[in-house]
Amino acid sequence: MATTRDTRLAVAVHILTLLAQQSEEDPLTSEYIAGSVNTNPVFIRRVLGLLSRAGLVASQPGVGGGWRLQRDAASISLLDVYEAVGAGPLLALHHRQPNPDCLIGRNIQRTLLHYFGEAEVAFKQMLARQTIAQVLERAREGELSPPA
Amino acid sequence: MATTRDTRLAVAVHILTLLAQQSEEDPLTSEYIAGSVNTNPVFIRRVLGLLSRAGLVASQPGVGGGWRLQRDAASISLLDVYEAVGAGPLLALHHRQPNPDCLIGRNIQRTLLHYFGEAEVAFKQMLARQTIAQVLERAREGELSPPA
């Protein structure tokens, strides 16, 4: 199956939140994590590979091995995670170069880059204020409120 | 060809900017617009259909027909356009339901919805401040600066 949209950020945050509630001495395997996310271990390892390259997690192979956080959950912002999974720009420009013989055509892309860029900055600034520790806390709080 | 990312917002803003510099009596055809965007008229008409349903443009069939703005360019924000083209949420959640037997699994999606939602609001608030009139003005300004 595929349902097509990129879910790597959601999965990455899920993974990091799992690791954040785990003790240092008890790493989680990609198999276990896949069970919580409800997907397959290979996809989890692919995402963990991105997080590892960004220095957010580290792995240990072999019996009793698995993954653990490399940084305090309160120091990992969602922007860190967003950048770690390497998502492209939020808004795409034209696939093909617009017509350079047209006033709008030859200026639109630079202009869009400016305005789209401002919106993306606002988006990232908000992500920068949110941390894995907050996500974990809020997920725990969800348990307290009576189920609807 | 396809290059896959959704370019409808970029194309929609391009279209509206073209129409914004056009006089009321001289509508533009989808064929002409396609020439500026450098794509085919059918795709342009598909996007124009969305803008039309949102009340931003109107069409007239027949000889001398075409498209014109229905609202002042200064009153059309990029958020209006964004919503008109009906883009989905910026950040996807998991494709499959996470494991409900896991604390994180059963709370992560609601939690992500909250934090992702805040980032999306910030993004949209910025788009709401930008107008087609500004885009047109900035595209014209680009002409004045010496080419690099």
Add this chain to the structure above:
DNA sequence: TCTATCCGTAACCAGTATAGTTTCAGATCA
């Protein structure tokens, strides 16, 4: 040293979305 476990990665596949293309019915105007 041997074996079980776990990572790391490649390869391949299925499902889906974008947008290019062709085609044609219907509206409008001269």
Add this chain to the structure above:
DNA sequence: TGATCTGAAACTATACTGGTTACGGATAGA
């Protein structure tokens, strides 16, 4: 009546996401 333009359907090529299988290499423990 005929030229022009919209509106929409149908089909296609391309590319992306993530599911799946497979296997090499590292590690720990018996």
